Structures are given as structure tokens and as C-alpha cells.
Amino acid sequence: MRHFLAIALVAIVLPAHAQSYPTRPVTIVVPYPAGGPTDQVARQLAPKFSAKFGQNFIVENVAGGGTNIAGQRVARAAPDGHTLFIHNLQVSANVSLYKTLPFDTEKDFQPIAMINSNPLVLVGKKDLAAKTLPELVAWMKTSKARMGHPGIGSTGHLATFLLAQALGVEVTHVPYRGAAPMLQDTLGGHLELFFATPQQVVGQFASGAVKVFGITSKSTSPQFPGAPSLVAAYGPKLDISFWHIMLTQSATPKPVVAALNGAFQDALKDAELLKVWANSGMAPYPPEQRTPEGAAAYLKQQIAHWGQVVRENNIAAPTN
Structure with a gap:
């Protein structure tokens, strides 16, 4: 009862x-x-x-x-x-x-x-010698690129590991306290590459202040014309949301x-x-x-x- x-x-x-x-x-x-x-x-x-x-x-x-x-x-x-x-x-x-x-x-x-x-985009400083994804990969195979990320365990940090693994290259991990200082250092030419969310860099890409070499999805994005799918190029491990x-x-x-x-x-x-x-x-x-x-x-x-x-x-x- x-x-x-x-x-x-x-x-x-x-x-x-x-x-x-x-x-x-x-x-x-x-x-x-x-x-x-x-x-x-x-x-x-x-x-x-x-x-x-x-x-x-x-x-x-x-x-x-x-x-x-x-x-x-x-x-x-x-x-x-x-x-x-x-x-x-x-x-x-x-x-x-x-x-x-x-x-x-x-x-x-x-x-x-x-x-x-949303997917991530692979962002590079505007004066990086590479202009295309194949050129970037060739450069990364001979240069230990400085890649930023907003801290251990962040999406950008994990994506950086997966990119290096997929390309068979070594990179130098540069931790930051958020996306804003990474972008500022990239604009200033001090940081070579980092993964960003589209909203963080769409304006800078449109103005030519940064380069975007690829996107972590199976399809491309109209916001970043010319940026290829990293998944299509280097496999499903780079399908990162x-x-x-x-x-x-x-x-x-x-x-x-x-x-x-x-x-x-x-x-x-x-x-x-x-x-x-x-x-x-x-x-x-x-x-x-x-x-x-x-x-x-x-x-x-x-x-x-x-x-x-x-x-x-x-x-x-x-x-x-």
C-alpha cells in the first residue's frame, strides 16, 4: 500500500x-x-x-x-x-x-x-607561401608549421592532431586562451595556421586578410569559395563537426x-x-x-x- x-x-x-x-x-x-x-x-x-x-x-x-x-x-x-x-x-x-x-x-x-x-576551416596567414591545399601540404612536409589551438582538448586541438596524422607531418602546437588572440596573431603574421569556426573568420577571408585552405566536411562551403573538402582529400577522420x-x-x-x-x-x-x-x-x-x-x-x-x-x-x- x-x-x-x-x-x-x-x-x-x-x-x-x-x-x-x-x-x-x-x-x-x-x-x-x-x-x-x-x-x-x-x-x-x-x-x-x-x-x-x-x-x-x-x-x-x-x-x-x-x-x-x-x-x-x-x-x-x-x-x-x-x-x-x-x-x-x-x-x-x-x-x-x-x-x-x-x-x-x-x-x-x-x-x-x-x-x-558546423565544420571547421583551416586558416592560414595571408603571406604564407602556399596558395592551394596541395601547396600547403607540400610546405608542411618540409616545415614544422606553427598551428594554434584554444587549449588542450578543444575541437581545434583535436583537429590539429588529426590533420597532422592524415598528412603524415609534424606540427608545432601553439596553445592560446581562445580564438580571438589566435586570429590576431595570424593577422599579424606571427601564427601560420589554425582551425576556426566559419563565423570567426568569414569576414577576414572575404577581405583577403587570411587564407582558408580547406573545410572539415564532406562538402564545400559557399562562404569560402575555392576551399576544398579536407574529407574528400584526406579521408573521413577529418570529418569534424x-x-x-x-x-x-x-x-x-x-x-x-x-x-x-x-x-x-x-x-x-x-x-x-x-x-x-x-x-x-x-x-x-x-x-x-x-x-x-x-x-x-x-x-x-x-x-x-x-x-x-x-x-x-x-x-x-x-x-x-
């Missing part, structure tokens, strides 16, 4: 969570400084959620610790849907990069939805997760938002990966995939 009453009570209480949610402003934690692509996605979605729920959704930038400081902040928050997490591919790579994490990625987080993704995911705590009531997912699905009906994403080279995920279950399955697959890349290349995060 007690067991029956407990089940009945849960059945009554859970829908009430969704009806009353949110009861106060909601924090969207971004594990990077303001201004980067993940921060931009969070700030594009926040007003859509605010309008849907009638409460403020506030973006909070919690940078540092290879994004794990932010992860710990979210994992330890109350599981009531008032602290959300917008992250990218690095959340899957960190599982294998770090010997220990202050949370269990698959057990402590509940995916809400896969948000969007920079993706975004929305997460919350695993113990968050399912009706709240469903309500948040519904708000995200509604946001995708906004033609202006989709236009902004398209102009930035981003596209939403297929419907089956925009559900909590689909997002969880995709995250699990990405953890396995990037774990293999990390192990094959002996990549490890610093221990100090």
Missing part, C-alpha cells in the same frame, strides 16, 4: 514541476569567456527561453580548468532545471583527456538537446527536461535565428538528435569516438 501511494505521489508531483517551472531566473553556464562561438549560441537562445517561460535566462561565463570548473558548478547545482549547461565537443573529449574529473559526464548530466553544429549541446543535472525531473526541450524546439521555428546560424555556417541537428534521448545517445557515441582519438595520439591534459 505504501509503495502504491509513493508511486501515486510521484505521478502527481512530477507534472507539477513542469507547470511551476521556472520559479526564479535560470542560469545558463558557458565554460568559456564571453564572445566565443559557444557563448554566442547561449546568448542567442537565452531570450527565446525567457520569452517562452516568462523568466530571465541569464548566461554566466565560467571559464578555466579545461571547462571542468564550469562542469563542476553545474553538476553540484540543485537538480531543478534552474542551472543549465551549454557546452561543445570538448565535453566528450575531456572524459578521456583527464585522469580524474570532478563529475561523471554520463551519470551527472542529463542532455536536453543537441543544438547545432564543432557541435553544441544543452545539459542539466541528471536528477532533474523529466517533465522539466521535457519543457526545456520543448522550448528549444520552439526556438528552432524562429526563421531569423536559423538565418543567423546559416550565415555563421551552423545548422541545427536532425529531429532525432534534438530529443533528450537522441542527444544522450549522440553524446555517448562522441565520448567513445574522441576517447579513441585521445588514446591513439597519446594526448593528455596537464596534471598541474
Whole structure:
């Protein structure tokens, strides 16, 4: 009898969570400084959620610790849907990069939805001797190119390893604290190559301030005419998507997760938002990966995939 009453009570209480949610402003934690692509996605979605729920959704930038400081902040928050997490591919790579994490990625987080993704572009300084991808590869075989990336485990960092592996070359890894200083050093001629998201360099490419030698997708991009597919040229390992995911705590009531997912699905009906994403080279995920279950399955697959890349290349995060 007690067991029956407990089940009945849960059945009554859970829908009430969704009806009353949110009861106060909601924090969207971004594990990077303001201004980067993940921060931009969070700030594009926040007003859509605010309008849907009638409460403020506030973006909070919690940078540092290879994004794990932010992860710990979210994992330890109350599981009531008032602290959300917008992250990218690095959340899957960190599982294998770090010997220990202050949370269990698959057990402590509940995916809400896969948000969007875009390929990366291989960017070079404008006075680099090479003009085409074959010329660049020939140059890289005789020069240990200085390639920048925004930190251990970042998408750009992993893409740099995969590029060097595919080309059979060695490169000099130059870590930066974000994409902005990498771009500035490339514009100044101090950095030779780096991987960027399309939105980070489309203006500089159009003005001739940088070169783009290739794109990490099976198809080319109208934003970068003349830039070939790195996948077509050097194989499927260079089919790399920079993706975004929305997460919350695993113990968050399912009706709240469903309500948040519904708000995200509604946001995708906004033609202006989709236009902004398209102009930035981003596209939403297929419907089956925009559900909590689909997002969880995709995250699990990405953890396995990037774990293999990390192990094959002996990549490890610093221990100090």
C-alpha cells in the first residue's frame, strides 16, 4: 500500500514541476569567456527561453580548468532545471583527456538537446607561401608549421592532431586562451595556421586578410569559395563537426527536461535565428538528435569516438 501511494505521489508531483517551472531566473553556464562561438549560441537562445517561460535566462561565463570548473558548478547545482549547461565537443573529449574529473559526464548530466553544429576551416596567414591545399601540404612536409589551438582538448586541438596524422607531418602546437588572440596573431603574421569556426573568420577571408585552405566536411562551403573538402582529400577522420549541446543535472525531473526541450524546439521555428546560424555556417541537428534521448545517445557515441582519438595520439591534459 505504501509503495502504491509513493508511486501515486510521484505521478502527481512530477507534472507539477513542469507547470511551476521556472520559479526564479535560470542560469545558463558557458565554460568559456564571453564572445566565443559557444557563448554566442547561449546568448542567442537565452531570450527565446525567457520569452517562452516568462523568466530571465541569464548566461554566466565560467571559464578555466579545461571547462571542468564550469562542469563542476553545474553538476553540484540543485537538480531543478534552474542551472543549465551549454557546452561543445570538448565535453566528450575531456572524459578521456583527464585522469580524474570532478563529475561523471554520463551519470551527472542529463542532455536536453543537441543544438547545432558546423565544420571547421583551416586558416592560414595571408603571406604564407602556399596558395592551394596541395601547396600547403607540400610546405608542411618540409616545415614544422606553427598551428594554434584554444587549449588542450578543444575541437581545434583535436583537429590539429588529426590533420597532422592524415598528412603524415609534424606540427608545432601553439596553445592560446581562445580564438580571438589566435586570429590576431595570424593577422599579424606571427601564427601560420589554425582551425576556426566559419563565423570567426568569414569576414577576414572575404577581405583577403587570411587564407582558408580547406573545410572539415564532406562538402564545400559557399562562404569560402575555392576551399576544398579536407574529407574528400584526406579521408573521413577529418570529418569534424564543432557541435553544441544543452545539459542539466541528471536528477532533474523529466517533465522539466521535457519543457526545456520543448522550448528549444520552439526556438528552432524562429526563421531569423536559423538565418543567423546559416550565415555563421551552423545548422541545427536532425529531429532525432534534438530529443533528450537522441542527444544522450549522440553524446555517448562522441565520448567513445574522441576517447579513441585521445588514446591513439597519446594526448593528455596537464596534471598541474
